[in-house]
Amino acid sequence: MAVLEELREAVLTGDKDRAVEVTRLGLETSIDPQALIDDAMIPAMDEVGRRFEEEEYFVPELLLSARAMKAALELIRPLLADTGASSRGCIVIGTVKGDLHDIGKNLVSAMFEGAGFEVVDLGSDVSPEAFVAAAREKSADLVGLSALLTVTMPSMKSTIEALEAAGLRDRVKVLVGGAPLSTDYAVEIKADAYAPNATAAVRAAQELVGGRAPCR
């Protein structure tokens, strides 16, 4: 119990060294590794997201917390592979064509990893063709699209159409996000879901594709 609370605190304050230390301690005392993620890290990142919305936290704090979480995960991941509960599915993510904003996308990507998904991050300014190629090659369960510019939102639509044209649309779910987006827009372009922030993105991904196979 104390371990979970301490890990939560370490991630919340972005203290990487402490997060690693507490995780090691937890694993030695044979706490369920999955509980470290579900009951400490995810709730911590939820709170980080909330503080960001409230303008108590800013981008450095977001990145520090994500870094602390990732460092702790390095220790946990091999153990999850042992128990067979390895991946929860394969996600291909990127910022769409014409758009270079990647801070938010990087966070979402880190959170997906945190939640146990395997993530293929294609970076920013990613063409519809590149999304299609990666989704096919990795046999992705979900494609995450990020856009921060109003003028690049149509690239999301063309990416979804390209997935359709490639015959992949019934096999991959599409999750969209980025500051100028909305649920209405997601519906309009036939995405499966929209999430306003990184923790909501994890929840949406779990609902859409939780428990699938890792990337190929």
Place this chain on the structure above:
Amino acid sequence: MKGRTRVLSLLDGRPLDRLPLMPITMMFAADQIGVPYGRYATDHRVLVRGQIETARRFDFDHVSAISDPCREAADLGAAIEYYPDQPPAVVESKALLGEARQLARLECPDPTSAPRMADRIAALSLLRQEVGGDLLIEGWVEGPCALAANLRGINALMLDVVDEPGFVRDLCAFCVELALLFARAQVEAGADLIGIGDAAASLVGPARYEELVFPEEQRLIEGIHALGARTRLHICGRTRRLLRQLARLGTDILDLDWMVPIEEARAACGPEQVLLGNIDPVALLRGGTPAGVREGLGDCHAAAGGRYIVGAGCEVVRDTPLPNLLAMVEYARAHGGRAGPGSHP
């Protein structure tokens, strides 16, 4: 009253005939003259034509040499990607300062001979020749945090502010050295005012802003004043929590993004500060109606009281419907400016 006189009258507290109008246009201006943005950003003659044409069509009080955040970074040797119809952008994966210690080897180029900075300086000379005295001529430099982000990579810089504050301080100081050299050359070429864009500063939060960015922005503003020019500070994004500090910077114009309630800015800055802005450029100016634009500006104006300049929270985006922009123009035309500190219009 000519645009230049109008803006300077407001800044100097003299009477003026109507509210000054100074929205930021870049891609919108290139579209006005039907030239792909890649050429607008890289050929000063195109930029000048776009700015003058746009200012004439919409009765703006100023013309500006702003185009993209990469001019300084490009001339320092950063990897830049050029696009046919978009602003050039730094390639973050090949950041110039991939290693922090590379800063020690960085030297300021001479802005008058470094290609991308010289192109902006040429734009200002040409603007002075074409519209000098009529319209206010605005030069542009990257602020310390924005340029630091362009050189180091914004994702890395955001961790550096916590891990290596000393490095960030040195880097921002270097950025201000260059900004001041660049500003001097622009003022000599004809700029009346230097705009400072410091987008990344909105991301670090008040404590780190105060410690690392504020002193350098202040030094930059003082340095530009010493050159005999005015300043306009524009920080994209959420700066609500920075207002107390922004109030102390001494910038002639504080240009606010739409997420910042103007009444809070007025309360924090006091009656003397000239405020500019700040309707939502995307949801309202591009996506709304002329009536909505008028109403939005009315709210901003009422909240700002006197010493107010009409504009959007950020760049007027591409594809903004003309009737909406014209509603903004009409708003400025229809309202008397207040030179002195005022409570309500």
